[in-house]
Amino acid sequence: MLSVLYVDDEECLLEIGKTFLEMDGSMQVDISTSAQSKLEGWGNINYDVIISDYEMPLVNGIEFLETLRSRGDRTPFIIFTGRGREEVVINALNAGADYYIQKGGAPKAQFAELTHKIKKAAERRQTEYALEQSNSVLRATLESTADGIMVADMSGEITIFNKKFLQMWQVPPDNSQILDESAFIEFARNQVVDYPAYLKRIEEIRAEKGSTSYDIISFSDGRVFRRFSQAHTMNSLVVGRVWSFRDITGQNKSELELRVTYEQLSTAEEELKQQYKELADNVRILQDLERKYRGIFDTDMSPHLIVSKDTMKILDLNDAACRLYGYTREEFLTLSFSSLSTDPQRNSEQLTGNKADLQMHFHKRKDGKIFPVEVSFTSFGDGTPSILILSIRDISTIKQVEDALRLANVKLNLLLGITRHDVLNKLSVLMGYNEILRSKTDDGEILEILNKQLRACQTIKSQIDFTKEYDNLGIRAPQWQNVQEIASRAFSQMLKTVPFRCVTESIAVYADPMLEKVFYNLFDNSFRYGECVSEISLTFDRAGPDIILSYRDNGIGISQDDKNHIFRKGFGKNTGLGLFLSREILSITRMTIIENGEYGKGVCFEIRIPEGNYRFAPLPEKAREYGKEQKVLADE
Known part of the structure; x- marks a missing residue:
């Protein structure tokens, strides 16, 4: 029975997944809602296969996988997630995931596919382990024998040898003398007695490809080797030759001893045949694996090219x-x-x-x-990649999909506006009744309950009012916008008086029309939580082909514990949505945002703008004044 770990932060999905996967009785599923907690206790139990969601708190699925691989854990790993972006798939496979399955569709079919992939991944890992074990046994056998062993293929390349072979032939440590069979034969020129006869005998053995040979080699320093060779075959096809050397210096050269030696050689020959039969089986396993990977490549619905x-x-x-x-x-x-x-x-x-x-x-x-x-x-290659595997995606229909999605968003926002209006009306009625009830009682306990109810209503109203500002997110097509003009306009809405220095030259970015709201949220966060902010700046730097906009203030900054959570929905002291929605606005045109400041010295939000999403355009007249240090004055 297969032991499976299933990690997902959605408990309901864990329960239904466990039920479906254990249905046929072939596996036992251990479930967890946190990759972090499993990593902390890792090593107490071994699993045949691991299934993980991608998006999870603290540690996501790919980080979970990378941590396991960094620890040397090679347990088959399947990403099972609702996120379908291609970069997530590529990152998962690059990190070492065996399969990537997207959630959605009929549960029975979906978990049937997952069950199949689990069994397939476990079977493949078992095969790989058996192959590794067989190769380890083969190498140990070669190194434990008293004979020097060398194997060459039909082209003359030496493919296998053991340490005993190097010692017997006194090969230098760099092994440069045995790169191929011809170089090794030349290396023996000054060692053997009667080199021409030695060379002639080797040519005779080579000419009889399927033959078995036995002879004696005498060395100039008095040593004597017994040499045995036989054809190396795979599937009845000769693919090379195996050479075995044994030092018989000082032995009696009588016919009796030679006969005994030959019998021993025959025994060793049988052992070698068995060993190389195992080696041939291992090669066939490797060939089967290559055919499987080739089948995946050929049957993939996405176009792929391999390019020099x-x-x-x-x-x-x-x-x-x-x-x-x-x-x-x-x-x-x-x-x-x-x-x-x-x-x-x-x-x-x-x-x-x-x-x-x-x-x-x-x-x-x-x-x-x-x-x-x-x-x-x-890219693939040692040091300097020479082979590229390309993935091509036809995006001809994306504009049609974007237009349809935009229209759907317009309709949805219309419905949300109507619903929001109705909810606010009912909320006003509820708050009115709250005021009436408070005026009719002096009971402290009841007044406390009414105060809690009022605060809850006010929170709901605040959040509804806040979401109204984001009705148009993703509805209008992205457009080119001058950073300095947008940032200065957002800053002018603030009620604080601090110097603001904006040095972004004439950079224009291709972004959602709500880009101004991103800068507004950054300014608002500085004034709300910076405690002692007295100056703000917006600058840019180049990062390869990309550009990074850096927003800084000199306030208290953000603690290390909060850095990983500030962009999560609901995190924060106000609505908990400002930075979350800012990140979503930027991601519409593939821009990213991180906080990289030092706690105690102020914030540093870095917005990375990818190549193709920025350009240098003339700066509007009304934004040029922000190239110098400015102050926005308003009544507080």
């Missing part, structure tokens, strides 16, 4: 890429990736850099039709 980083030549692809571009596999293999783009230079610059973020390009099909795509890639 140096030449941009397409080396391999899956069927989905053929369907997307209209080329046959043979035609694709004659093309370079740059030839698919309408802007080859920009296309190449992205792939030759180190940035693997999603970027939009315009590609052309075989029939000449141009369409937008998003391209992401993963």
